[in-house]
Amino acid sequence: MSEESGLTYSVYDTDHMTPAEIYGHVLAQLGEERKDLVALTADLAKSTKIGKFGEKHPERFFNVGIAEQNLFGIAAGLALAGYVPFVSTFAVFASLRAGEQVRTDICYQNLDCKIIATHSGLSFGTAGSTHHCTEDLAVMRSFANMTVVVPADGIETANAVRASLDRPGPLYMRIGRGFEQTVYEKENYDFEIGKAVTMHEGSDITVIACGPCVLQALEAAKELKESQGIEVRVLNMHTIKPIDREAIIEAVNDTRKIITVENHSVIGGLGSAVAEVITEEGKSCRLKRLGIPDVFAIVGQTDDLYNLYKIDAEGITEAVAEMLGKEVEEDDDWEDEL
Amino acid sequence: MALSEKEIGTLNEIAWKIRRSVVQTTQWAGGGHIGGGLSQVEILVALYFHYMKVDPENPQWEDRDRMVLSKGHGGVGLAPVLAEKGFFSSELLKTFNHTGSLFGMHLDRLKVKGLDASTGSLGHGLPIAVGLALGARLKNKDWRTYCIMGDGELAEGSIWEGAMAAAHYKLNNLTGFVDRNMHCIDGCTEDVMSLEPIGEKWTAFGWNVLECDGHDFKALGEKIEKAQQLDDKPTVIICHTVKGKGVDYMEDKPEWHYGGLDTSMAEDALKSIDRMYNKI
Numbered sequence: 001m002s003e004e005s006g007l008t009y010s011v012y013d014t015d016h017m018t019p020a021e022i023y024g025h026v027l028a029q030l031g032e033e034r035k036d037l038v039a040l041t042a043d044l045a046k047s048t049k050i051g052k053f054g055e056k057h058p059e060r061f062f063n064v065g066i067a068e069q070n071l072f073g074i075a076a077g078l079a080l081a082g083y084v085p086f087v088s089t090f091a092v093f094a095s096l097r098a099g100e101q102v103r104t105d106i107c108y109q110n111l112d113c114k115i116i117a118t119h120s121g122l123s124f125g126t127a128g129s130t131h132h133c134t135e136d137l138a139v140m141r142s143f144a145n146m147t148v149v150v151p152a153d154g155i156e157t158a159n160a161v162r163a164s165l166d167r168p169g170p171l172y173m174r175i176g177r178g179f180e181q182t183v184y185e186k187e188n189y190d191f192e193i194g195k196a197v198t199m200h201e202g203s204d205i206t207v208i209a210c211g212p213c214v215l216q217a218l219e220a221a222k223e224l225k226e227s228q229g230i231e232v233r234v235l236n237m238h239t240i241k242p243i244d245r246e247a248i249i250e251a252v253n254d255t256r257k258i259i260t261v262e263n264h265s266v267i268g269g270l271g272s273a274v275a276e277v278i279t280e281e282g283k284s285c286r287l288k289r290l291g292i293p294d295v296f297a298i299v300g301q302t303d304d305l306y307n308l309y310k311i312d313a314e315g316i317t318e319a320v321a322e323m324l325g326k327e328v329e330e331d332d333d334w335e336d337e338l
Numbered sequence: 339m340a341l342s343e344k345e346i347g348t349l350n351e352i353a354w355k356i357r358r359s360v361v362q363t364t365q366w367a368g369g370g371h372i373g374g375g376l377s378q379v380e381i382l383v384a385l386y387f388h389y390m391k392v393d394p395e396n397p398q399w400e401d402r403d404r405m406v407l408s409k410g411h412g413g414v415g416l417a418p419v420l421a422e423k424g425f426f427s428s429e430l431l432k433t434f435n436h437t438g439s440l441f442g443m444h445l446d447r448l449k450v451k452g453l454d455a456s457t458g459s460l461g462h463g464l465p466i467a468v469g470l471a472l473g474a475r476l477k478n479k480d481w482r483t484y485c486i487m488g489d490g491e492l493a494e495g496s497i498w499e500g501a502m503a504a505a506h507y508k509l510n511n512l513t514g515f516v517d518r519n520m521h522c523i524d525g526c527t528e529d530v531m532s533l534e535p536i537g538e539k540w541t542a543f544g545w546n547v548l549e550c551d552g553h554d555f556k557a558l559g560e561k562i563e564k565a566q567q568l569d570d571k572p573t574v575i576i577c578h579t580v581k582g583k584g585v586d587y588m589e590d591k592p593e594w595h596y597g598g599l600d601t602s603m604a605e606d607a608l609k610s611i612d613r614m615y616n617k618i
Binding site: 104 | 456467507
């Protein structure tokens with residue numbers, strides 16, 4: 001990635017910087033190349049790391065105070081004036097507090113505006129439900145014109161931020177609080193918005209994950225292979241919309257058993273998007289959606305919450321074992337596809 | 339330079355045509371926000387036919403002045419202005435609100451030539467206008483941004499978020515208007531949710547505040563010109579208007595916030611407008 005895209009981030013950096021920090025640095029760097037980039041936040045310059053852009057390009061950085069509706073309205077105005085705004089605040093405020101501004105001012109006008117939302121899912125676990133955000137994917141993917149991306153780690157965040165510039169129009173990117181671990185071991189992999197990445201080959205079952213759950217799925221797959229010889233395919237579905245239908249259908253045809261994992265409600269996010277593709281294709285398939293059930297999550301350390309809601313490696317391993325013990329009813333074209 | 343008597347005469351002639359067109363468009367549309375569509379006429383006519391730099395031949399001209407109709411339901415009053423200015427044929431207004439039309443009651447920038455922002459949900463326009471004004475400054479462009487707000491709309495918190503930001507960024511290239519016709523849907527603004535003292539509120543938020551009769555071109559012109567000369571602050575012009583202005587049976591009647599017109603009602607409305615301009 002580093003050479004081809006002109007970025008200077010490596011695995012070394014991601015070991016020493018959080019995804020949000022990398023985002024901040026990448027954006028600041030892109031701001032050197034692209035004078036039409038502007039950045040905005042609502043009193044979360046430090047928390048979201050968008051302030052890195054502000055340090056380098058203070059004249060193109062706007063901190064509008066704690067006023068998220070105004071944040072996205074001003075971003076829309078700047079986009080109408082010919083700029084490409086990057087807007088960062090916590091996911092819960094971007095998707096819910098200012099949801100209508102995002103929908104009506106940005107998506108309806110199809111403006112070239114990039115929303116990089118931090119503290120998504122349960123990444124701010126101890127803050128409680130006021131600051132958790134397990135609904136944003138459901139909300140954002142229902143907005144026409146919107147692209148929805150959930151990078152797995154810092155390297156992917158850097159890739160996605162750069163790729164977003166080649167995709168004019170509104171884009172929502174969801175990252176965490178910044179304590180997420182690195183998934184990718186090298187920078188040079190094929191990142192394309194709308195194209196899933198196969199992180200681990202397998203033919204027994206497929207785990208489709210996004211965001212920090214990709215690492216959890218990968219760990220579960222490695223462990224299951226080592227201890228029991230179970231071949232788990234792991235897909236990093238970093239783009240929730242437009243979703244990679246081809247990769248999903250291929251996984252169904254090859255494995256017939258799918259588990260989705262996300263740091264989001266089981267309603268409306270990755271799991272729902274995958275289920276829509278499978279049912280529309282008319283495929284027989286076992287599907288289990290791991291995510292936050294239809295509850296407001298409890299307060300807790302993020303790792304503990306991942307364990308509680310079974311979206312960590314342990315929970316995924318358990319779900320894989322359970323599903324492998326179940327039958328899949330054959331459909332008409334079963335023989336053709338296996 | 340203040341408007342001359344001749345210029346005022348020309349603008350009044352255009353306002354007469356626009357008022358008639360708003361009535362006809364409402365009739366073609368099968369109903370519309372005619373009350374507020376008529377109260378804002380002079381503000382729009384003064385802007386589009388005298389003060390704003392726009393080019394109907396080149397609607398996306400970068401250096402044009404921008405206008406955000408934050409009271410987006412005034413679309414039935416704005417579309418006739420854009421048509422009269424030459425952005426598109428007035429014939430198209432006959433399709434207003436029809437299935438598949440370019441024009442719905444809240445206008446869409448991607449469909450309506452000459453429109454600078456899609457609005458309709460109240461309280462959104464001022465923050466967008468703040469972004470446009472910031473953009474002009476960042477680009478070293480001297481285009482002005484105008485934003486017309488309804489008075490009832492001032493109950494939206496996002497208006498005051500935008501107001502605070504405009505003052506913070508010292509956006510003297512932004513002029514706001516409040517179409518102070520005293521009514522929102524459910525009645526008088528002061529009964530539903532009192533807004534007064536409006537001027538003091540804007541002053542406290544760091545704006546220059548001017549007031550005038552919003553149907554008097556001479557007064558409006560003076561205030562618009564004064565706003566352009568004031569430094570360091572955005573300016574808001576509180577325009578005292580009459581909801582339904584020009585149609586005697588609608589004037590100052592909250593029930594005419596939105597309404598439909600049959601043929602005889604439309605005829606009466608047009609006659610009333612003609613009387614207002616001594617055309618009968």
